[in-house]
Amino acid sequence: MNKNYYAILMAGGIGSRFWPVSTTEFPKQFHDMLGTGETLIQRTFSRLAKIVPKENIFILTNERYNDLVLEQLHGLEQRQVVTEPAMRNTAPCILYASMKIQKENPDAVMVVAPSDHWIEDEDAFILNLEQCFNACAQKDILMTLGIQPTFPNTGYGYIQYNKEEESIKKVAEFTEKPDYNTAKTFLSKGNYLWNAGIFIWSVNSILNAFADFQKEMTSLFEKGKHLYNTNQEHDFIYANYPLVENISIDYAIIEKAENVYVLPATFDWNDLGTWGSLYDKLEKTDAKNAVVNARVVSQDASGNMIRTSNDKIVVVDGLEDYIIVDKEDVLLIYPKQKEQDIKQVLKKVKETYGEQYG
Numbered sequence: 001m002n003k004n005y006y007a008i009l010m011a012g013g014i015g016s017r018f019w020p021v022s023t024t025e026f027p028k029q030f031h032d033m034l035g036t037g038e039t040l041i042q043r044t045f046s047r048l049a050k051i052v053p054k055e056n057i058f059i060l061t062n063e064r065y066n067d068l069v070l071e072q073l074h075g076l077e078q079r080q081v082v083t084e085p086a087m088r089n090t091a092p093c094i095l096y097a098s099m100k101i102q103k104e105n106p107d108a109v110m111v112v113a114p115s116d117h118w119i120e121d122e123d124a125f126i127l128n129l130e131q132c133f134n135a136c137a138q139k140d141i142l143m144t145l146g147i148q149p150t151f152p153n154t155g156y157g158y159i160q161y162n163k164e165e166e167s168i169k170k171v172a173e174f175t176e177k178p179d180y181n182t183a184k185t186f187l188s189k190g191n192y193l194w195n196a197g198i199f200i201w202s203v204n205s206i207l208n209a210f211a212d213f214q215k216e217m218t219s220l221f222e223k224g225k226h227l228y229n230t231n232q233e234h235d236f237i238y239a240n241y242p243l244v245e246n247i248s249i250d251y252a253i254i255e256k257a258e259n260v261y262v263l264p265a266t267f268d269w270n271d272l273g274t275w276g277s278l279y280d281k282l283e284k285t286d287a288k289n290a291v292v293n294a295r296v297v298s299q300d301a302s303g304n305m306i307r308t309s310n311d312k313i314v315v316v317d318g319l320e321d322y323i324i325v326d327k328e329d330v331l332l333i334y335p336k337q338k339e340q341d342i343k344q345v346l347k348k349v350k351e352t353y354g355e356q357y358g
Contacts, residue, residue: 146161
């Protein structure tokens with residue numbers, strides 16, 4: 001295995017659209033959302049460990065999840081858990097982790113990936129990743145993996161690429177979540193991909209990009225460079241991290257840089273962002289219900305996403321396309337078509353009954 005290969009797993013999000021299972025105290029990446037016996041972060045870690053040495057996989061997460069990470073990923077060392085004392089989106093934590101990695105190995109090439117995605121063909125994923133690693137080791141480029149769109153999804157960002165013969169394409173433009181008609185136009189043009197938020201680059205290329213486009217942030221983290229990977233690192237980060245701008249890697253770097261390339265991926269992918277996307281990926285009963293953990297008796301009920309604690313019996317009659325999630329002191333029965341509103345529902349629950357329910 002190549003000792004210059006590194007991975008950063010992003011595991012700091014709350015996943016509030018998966019409420020009530022995903023909460024601030026116990027977010028979705030630490031749950032077995034698919035009912036497979038593995039949590040999402042465990043699955044992602046083992047997938048990346050097929051190409052990246054285990055000791056080179058770093059988990060980026062909020063301080064409050066440090067113990068959860070160590071509990072779920074057996075054999076992980078504390079040095080591999082990079083914690084942020086405040087939530088500042090993806091750019092600051094990627095910069096911080098990249099500086100730590102560069103200090104450890106200046107020849108590193110790395111993948112930055114969410115910890116909660118679903119990938120069907122892991123062998124194809126590894127081949128795609130190897131291709132990106134090779135390209136980034138040879139050239140000063142920033143890469144992303146783009147997913148071939150299968151329908152005009154309005155929930156994803158899109159990547160337009162130049163139509164070139166090479167398999168690795170120059171990115172022409174990034175577009176935030178479009179409306180339905182725009183998404184349809186993108187698909188008809190044939191050179192648009194879904195943005196999966198999976199990035200690959202050499203540690204030097206990404207740090208050069210930060211130096212060019214995020215001077216203030218770079219300067220702040222540079223002050224602590226001599227402390228990284230030492231006992232003094234934590235105090236420096238605790239004092240300085242909350243001062244940085246709250247900004248995503250997309251806005252901070254990717255949409256500004258000229259040297260961004262994309263590889264159209266050859267694997268099936270789902271960002272598992274909502275109960276509906278989970279429903280799409282699970283096996284269905286004869287009545288087209290997707291069931292996790294529960295034992296279901298249904299009558300005139302189809303298209304439902306049903307999840308409970310282990311072996312709970314659920315009787316459903318007359319419901320179609322609903323999310324039914326039972327968790328200790330919260331029961332959610334909600335139309336699938338309104339799943340994007342679950343964040344607002346959670347806000348209302350917390351305002352009415354207390355923060356402990358979120």
